[in-house]
Amino acid sequence: MAFLSIIVPVFNKEKYIDNCIQSILSQTFKDFELILVNDGSTDSSGFKCDCYKNMDNRIIVFHQENQGVSSARNKGISIATGDYIGFVDADDTIDVNMYETLIDNATSNNADIAICRLNTSEKPTIHLNRKNIEVFNRNEGLSAFFKGELDYGAYNKVYKKTIVKNLQFEGRMFEDVFYTFRALLLSNKAVLNQNKMYNYFIRDNSVSISKFSLKYLDLVYVTKKIVNIVLEKMPAHVEAAKVFDFVTNMFLLNKILLAGEKYYMNEYKMIVERLNGYSVFLNETKAINKKHRIAYHLFTNNPKAYLVILKIYCFIFPSHASGKA
Secondary structure (H helix, E strand, C coil): CCCEEEEEEECCCCCCHHHHHHHHHCCCCCCEEEEEEEECCCCCHHHHHHHHHHHCCCEEEEEECCCCHHHHHHHHHHHCCCCEEEECCCCCEECCCHHHHHHHHHHHCCCCEEEEEEECCCCCCCCCCCCCEEEEEHHHHHHHHHCCCCCCCCCCEEEEHHHHCCCCCCCCCCHHHHHHHHHHHHCCEEEEEEEEEEECCCCCCCHHHCCCCHHHHHHHHHHHHHHHHHHHHCHHHHHHHHHHHHHHHHHHHHHHHHHCHHHHHHHHHHHHHHHHCCHHHHHHCCCCCHHHHHHHHHHHHCHHHHHHHHHHHHHHCHHHHCCCC
């Protein structure tokens, strides 16, 4: 039985899987099992997983028909035996001491979740002092989550298995957001290390840079579920959850407008209706920043002018249109 279970969902990543696995096997923290879940790959990814399994007895490979990343991660969780669980995407890599640092931070602070920062460039990062950490209780962790300060992905974290063993990933897109939220809701303490140790690469087919897709609607369904849970269980965070949902709907509105609302009229009307439902809330709260507040009022008063300004903004700041913000 290993101390840490590392779960990697794999689907048609033959170009990247070697670098990913090798970065895991090179970790300075050695007491782990690596669970590779081949989710019906049609390239050589599954074969490569089996080859690595024959090279290192810490590797477990499970092959299944294609069911999506959530199913693959859930299968990995069901197999995992470690005290802590971590996730890595098959086209990313991790710094050599990432898991040693995260496990040390988790155990020394008795934290349920340990987090590091993402490196989104291909340049190597210069690490800060390993002790440059911040500790959050449940309320502080949820507040940081809603502000986007902890990153929404599951991949730059380790979770104590006792708090996530019964959590399931849901959906085919943005499943990380809901999973991380529920894990924070169950945790007593989380610890953040400011070092960028998870190398997150945006590929050409990444959802983060794709044009609008109906799959993006999964995100607003997730944020709505989060608002409902907070209303029931954590009333102190209702304002932050509503701001999170509002900003998400503005993001989707922009995506639809840039793609052409005439092609997605039903979705456009749904998003507009949800945003209009926040008109009273905007007058009551100061938590929504000036940029989003102005954008909403401009859109409601003059949609055509808003679209022109949106296109100009995205032309000047193309990275802001990618969806990574």
